[in-house]
Amino acid sequence: MTEHLKKRFEGGVLTLRLDRPEKKNAMTRGMYDGLAQGLAAAATHDETRVVVLAGGSDFTAGNDLADFATVEDGQPRPGAAFEFLEQIRAFPKPVVAAVRGVAIGIGTTLLLHCDAVVVARQARLQMPFARLALVPEGGSSLLLARRVGTALASWWLMSGEAFSGEDAARAGLALRAVEDDQVEAEAAAIAAQLAALPAAALAETKRLRRAPGQAGGERVMADEREAFSRQLRTPEAQAVFATFLARKKG
Template identity: 45%
Template sequence: MDILVERADEGVMTIAFNRPGKKNAITAAMYQTMADALAEAQEDTRVRAILFRGTEGVFSAGNDLEDFMKSPPKDENAPVLQFLRQISSAQKPIVAAVSGVAVGIGTTLLLHCDLVYAAESATFSLPFTQLGLCPEAASSLLLPNIAGYQLAAEKLLLGEAFDAQEAHRMGIVNRLLPAADVDAFAFAQAVKLAALPASSLRVSKSLMKRAHEQAIAERMKEEVVHFSQMLLAPEAREAMMAFFQKRKPDFRQFD
């Protein structure tokens, strides 16, 4: 299974990327599994907190580009959009444990988590412009709010990788830990949340997120329109072709 979903007696549902041979690159089927798991967690009173984690040395390399090009999101029922709606509207607390690389959606999904713990050696990147695309998952709204406009612009416009220390300074990550300790620490934090009154957590999270709740939903829809159009544009085709041919793309031919 490329996504492992486990329920612990302590009240924590763990959603784990389990495709290490592909650096946990996410397919449509994986998005569907995660969306379904989040929906089930919302209805299951035994689940009181949710934990996302990857495999040793890698969180997620983002979208599986080959799968994504074969099955691009065409309507609101696309698995990736179901997943984004579920994670952005989740009422229960979400914790993430990040080791290794977190690329694209591997980073933007963290913006919807409540607590994020990362390995000191973790790296992050948002290479949307390098692929001829635009931000997704409401990251064009959330990242400037979290990190400030200039830092967000540097990451979203240039698309260059940044280290865990900078992610921590930007406010994306709560705490940095030795790589060997990240998963256990994040799980322990999730267990702490699961032991607290569910109603208190639900109301507290709702109050903190309410100001941006509608804006996030609207921004996601706006991003999807642009993203879908850009996915079919010559710049994205050049970027994808260059990726598969393992060469540097040439965007100078486009205005």
């Protein structure tokens, strides 16, 4: 595990906790790699029945743009983020998310692959891809509309407007919205409840629930990955990253 990702296993529940509070858990490639590895191991570990994703006072501020913009062959490489998204999309066991503070970009889209989301009422969720001259990822261009409806999905993805945890629960993106100091306890209670159920039945239920849209979801995520990588190379995206990096240096 990376230094910015902590894990705890208890009672059949594996908690993967983002631990970079000074950066609001902004995601680096190392953190994505750690999450992907943790999920891959949990998928085949019989004693792991449920995974909880948490982040402390903030879930995640999304990609650390300074790390994300680090180039190879002259271009930014978003591969680690997409590898993690593939892992969570295909993960066969229940996933519970505990969302406090901010959940920006992938911090919101990954919730579409969780089976239960507990969010703080005053949490701030946002998918500002268009504002960054980028495009949606994580299957959100398909899955978000299925979850919250076409009108709201289109607005959130195109405008990049932030919304509250209360809004997320009301729209169906989260299972429950609670007070900030209750989020982790509520998520732990849900995880414990799921961990006590027959594991094979839960896995089969999850498979059946996802099966109707599985092929379409895979195609959409592949298309998003290609479009995202292509958009990163455009002058408008390069300008956004250059402005951000110049501001950081200044």
